[in-house]
Amino acid sequence: xxxxxxxxxxxxxxxxxxxxxxxxxxxxxxxxxxxxxxxxxxxxxxxxxxxxxxxxxxxxxxxxxxxxxxxxxxxxxxxxxxxxxxxxxxxxxxxxxxxxxxxxxxxxxxxxxxxxxxxxxxxxxxxxxxxxxxxxxxxxxxxxx
Numbered sequence: 001x002x003x004x005x006x007x008x009x010x011x012x013x014x015x016x017x018x019x020x021x022x023x024x025x026x027x028x029x030x031x032x033x034x035x036x037x038x039x040x041x042x043x044x045x046x047x048x049x050x051x052x053x054x055x056x057x058x059x060x061x062x063x064x065x066x067x068x069x070x071x072x073x074x075x076x077x078x079x080x081x082x083x084x085x086x087x088x089x090x091x092x093x094x095x096x097x098x099x100x101x102x103x104x105x106x107x108x109x110x111x112x113x114x115x116x117x118x119x120x121x122x123x124x125x126x127x128x129x130x131x132x133x134x135x136x137x138x139x140x141x142x143x144x145x
Contacts, residue, residue: 017058018047024056028065029106038064083134085110086144089124099124101141103132112139 024044025032038044039054044064046054087105094100099119103110110132122143124130133140 018055019058019061021046021054021056024061026107027061028068085132085134087130087132089126089128089130091126092119092124094119101130103130103141105132110134110139112141114139114141 019027021032021035025035028035035044035056036054039046039056045057045060047057048054085103085105085108087103087108087110089101090104090109091102092099094116097116099114099116101112101114101119101124103112112132118124118141122130122141124141124143129144131142131144133142
């Protein structure tokens with residue numbers, strides 16, 4: 001799924017308790033076709049506009065987002081941080097002391113400033129699978145086991 005394909009929705013959310021199918025797809029990190037299948041299967045509720053477009057029910061979308069988050073397979077590590085973004089390292093900029101690590105996790109680009117030593121210990125380089133763990137204003141980067 002191309003991030004740019006859904007980025008246009010980030011500035012145009014309807015602000016109501018219903019979402020266009022593309023907006024719902026962007027929020028859940030899936031394709032609009034997946035949203036359509038879930039609606040057809042009854043997993044997600046939607047209504048049609050006068051023009052025939054489907055609008056996804058906001059509270060039902062929130063319920064499904066929580067359900068999907070609860071189903072996500074975590075590696076058993078217990079942390080107090082709840083926001084974990086698994087993705088690919090796309091860029092590492094470093095000097096002698098610090099490094100900037102960019103991770104593309106679905107539609108999310110996560111940037112972390114960590115020590116150059118941590119980058120070396122984790123073997124972080126473009127194309128490596130990594131997990132960004134977000135806690136308050138800090139981003140912890142780790143390699144999945």
